[in-house]
Amino acid sequence: MQTINLKIVIGSTRPGRISGRVAKWVESEARAAEGARAAVIDLADFNMPFMNEPISPRYNPSRELDPQVARWLAELSKGDAYVFVTPEYNHSVPGVLKNALDFVTSELSRKPATVVAHGTVGGARATMHLKEILSESGAAVLPKAVALPGAAQVIDEQGQLAAAEAAKPYGPKTALSATLDELLWYGRALKTARNDQDQN
Secondary structure, rough: OOEEEEEEEEEEOOOOOOHHHHHHHHHHHHHHOOEEEEEEEEEEHHHOOOOOOOOOOOOOOOOOOOOOHHHHHHHHHOOOOEEEEEEEEEOOOOOOHHHHHHOOOOOOOOEEEEEEEOOHHHHHHHHHHHHHHHHHHHHHHOOOOOEEHHHHHHHHHHHOOOOOHHHHOHHHHHHHHHHHHHHHHHHHHHHHHHHHHHHH
8 A cells, every 4th residue: 555645734823723733633643544644734834925926826937936935835745635724714714824825836736635624613614715725726625524613622732632522423533534534545546646647
């Protein structure tokens, strides 16, 4: 079984954010999955400007990238599959996440992506918007996603899910496990297809 590089993107940079806890939980569950090599990408580590390129990135072969943007895109491109962890701000995603994705061209193309959201109504509206944004990047956006209401109460600072939540037969652990299974299935299928294309 081929190994899939799974990138978990933290979509918030606010002090005291809950998204970091959620990302730790996702990473722990992903590391337990067969054939997955999981790593977190934290947007707080990239001091990117607001999108300021004079030409749309996808139509500009002569881009001159800001060094922080170049570092972000290089790290993102290493993935074979993606989980975007996002809170919900004002019925949508954080501006810092949207801005980071505005710099993306082909890094996510033909690679599967899904969302783990938290916040009001489990971040459902953020999930809806983020799936639309990711589809424009060329990612293969999965129908499955994870909605996590009350994340601050059920996931601790170490990224451990409360035992009562983990024991629920249709709770967040089950939802994440099913989502990761599907993500890795698509990750393997699409990686094989990309490799076959590269060899032809």
